Amino acid sequence: MNARRIAIVGGGMLGMSLALRLARRGFAVTIFEHAAELGGLAAPWKLGAVTWDRHYHVMLSGDRELRALIDELGLGDRVHWKALRSAFYIDGAVHPFSTALDYLRFPALSLAEKLRLAATVAHARRERDGRALTAIGVEPWLRARGGDRVFERIWRPLLRAKLGDAYDTVAASFIWATIRRMYGTGAPQRFGYVEGGYRTVIEHLHALLERCGVRIELGTAVQTVAACDGELGLLAGEQIQRFDRVVLTTPAGIAARIAQALSQEERDRLRAIRYQGIVCASVLLDRPLGDAYVTNLADETIPFTGAIEMTALVDPRAFGGRHLIYLPRYADVNDSYYLAGDAELRIAASRALARLFPAYAPSHVRAFRVSRVPHVFALPTIGYAGRLPGFGTTQRGLYIATSAQIVDGTLNVNETLELARRAAEHIVADVHFSDAAVHEAAG
Ligand SMILES: Cc1cc2nc3c(=O)[nH]c(=O)nc-3n(C[C@H](O)[C@H](O)[C@H](O)COP(=O)(O)OP(=O)(O)OC[C@H]3O[C@@H](n4cnc5c(N)ncnc54)[C@H](O)[C@@H]3O)c2cc1C
Incomplete structure (x- = not known):
């Protein structure tokens, strides 16, 4: 292959796994990640004295692609599995909903x-x-x-x-x-996590990428990708770097903004994809609240989607004996709770916990933190599959691989890794095809 220098914009699970696949196929890969660390939505953060996933993550026993990656990273024996309970809050009471x-x-x-x-x-x-x-x-x-x-x-x-x-x-x-x-399988589903949370997976993947020669530029937002003398020029910070190929793995609207090399029609198509965001509170408590991992909230007077008690799955020793509960609200960026300040959300979270778990008291809270993300998943609107862009674009060497292309999915890491595999196959085939065309023209 001639055209081997490839840039991947976005260092989430998609960008990282795509980078690994392409590095193994002989590409010289550079990842550009806006944040100070890799991982995107799966990245960790600090909540009081605890470091854990910023957003609740579990894996399912049927997540084949993810389990293969975890085995490859040598983490298979650091996964803990459990059958979990769920519950439903409706008509003012929590009801078990597992068996x-x-x-x-x-x-x-x-x-x-x-x-x-x-x-x-x-x-x-x-x-x-x-x-x-x-x-x-x-x-x-x-x-x-x-x-x-x-x-x-x-x-x-x-x-x-x-x-x-x-x-x-x-x-x-x-x-x-x-x-x-x-x-899906009919068998009782088991849920798992890796010791240390997704941080462990991301750190091991980061190390493997470096061993495979992938260059990683953190804290680097890509502003523009434009055609430049037969190559692609990528502007990040003050610098323009040249690549043979560029893959955009960011949310579709950001890809549209960056990809000036695309036609207006392609950029409009990307911009038209609607996203759901999230405001997600993490609450660290000094005691457990219930025994369910997820309590679904079928009550519109509570401003959260569910209550996810991470310590129903994870050993509380991972949190210094504390208990971690997430209160997510999926919302768009104009939603009043998305726009609310942390103090206001803390009051709302406390009220919600008191309604759900009568034993809860605000004095049990040891730490509280709020994550807000504007683009979490693309809304799979009616006819959506037919409006999606493919991996290839009209600009030679420029590809789009974004979680919005997961049709029939629920947005999870397993599907993200499957998408990375398909995108890598497409890019490798496309490069071989271009190489063959060049040889034919030359010979
Ligand atoms: C609340 C919540 C709960 C979840 N629970 C689960 C779960 O239980 N199990 C599960 O498997 N999955 C879960 N997921 C889904 C999982 O996190 C995603 O499937 C996965 O992380 C998506 O990865 P991605 O790389 O496609 O996207 P992202 O993680 O969004 O990565 C995109 C990256 O692009 C970067 N970027 C954006 N713009 C630029 C730019 N201009 N230049 C450079 N970089 C840029 C961003 O900083 C980001 O790191 C959950 C997600 C959320 C939000």
């Missing part, structure tokens, strides 16, 4: 409604290909299967929690993918 018995006892639906809900889940599990569902709205699909009351009581609050007011524009493939991820 068949919990389901039978669940008071918010009649037996007939429970049967219809179970049939909806079974239907989604049986459906092997979600592509046809990308053209159908999630609301009519769920109403047709589970009925109106199940939709109003269960599905609407869950959809609103994850998708906000945009839920009625979203395709049925979203719920299909969510159900398949949680219940």
Whole structure:
């Protein structure tokens, strides 16, 4: 291969795994990452005296691509697995929602409604290909299967929690993918984490990338990529660096801004992809609250999507004996809670915890911190799959590989790594094709 110098913009899990694959295929890879460290959404931060994932992360036993990476990093025996409980907060009380018995006892639906809900889940599990569902709205699909009351009581609050007011524009493939991820195999799902959290994975991957010769520029925001004498010029800081190929792994809107080499139509297409952001509170407590990992909040008067008690999975010794709970709210950047200050969110979090867990008192809080991210996942709106850009672009050597291209997914690291594999295959094939064309022209 002739054109070997490749830049990857974005050092999240996608950019890192793509860099590893391309370095192993003989490319000279440079990663440009805006933040001071690698990892993106999976990166760690400090919460009081504890360092842990800024956003809650678990892996599932069925996450094959992720487990292969963890084994390759030599971390397989540092993964801890557990079956986890979940719960539902509805009509002013928390109800366990893990076993068949919990389901039978669940008071918010009649037996007939429970049967219809179970049939909806079974239907989604049986459906092997979600592509046809990308053209159908999630609301009519769920109403047709589970009925109106199940939709109003269960599905609407869950959809609103994850998708906000945009839920009625979203395709049925979203719920299909969510159900398949949680219940896909039929076997009871096990959840895992690596000792030290994602920090351990990111640090080991970072070290492996360096051993493979990948150059990593941290704290470096790429401003522009433009065509430049048959190469691509990448402006970062004051410097222009030249590459044969550039891959943008950032959210689509940022890619549109950076990629001046693209046509107006391509940039408009990227800009049209709508994103959901998040405001996510981390609360470190001196005692546990419940026994569920996730408590789904089907109550619109509570401003959070769910309560995720990390220490239901992770040994509290990892947190110096403390207990970590996350309170996320998926929201766009104009949402009043996204815009609220940390003090206001702390009051809202405290109120929510007091409603969910009567034993909670504000004096139990040892540390509190809020993460806000404007672009977490692209909303899979109806017909979305047909509007997505591919990896290749009209600018030779410039590629887009962004999590927005994950159709039928739920946004998780496993899917991100699968996307990186497909993107690497595309780029390698494209380079071989260009090389062959050059040889043919020369010979
Ligand atoms: C609250 C939350 C919970 C989650 N829970 C789970 C879970 O339990 N299990 C799971 O598997 N996954 C989970 N995920 C999803 C997982 O974190 C993502 O799938 C994955 O991290 C996406 O990686 P990415 O590289 O595609 O994107 P990102 O992590 O967003 O990476 C993009 C990178 O590009 C960089 N960048 C942007 N602009 C520029 C620029 N101009 N120049 C240079 N760099 C730039 C950013 O700084 C960032 O590092 C969760 C995510 C969130 C937010």
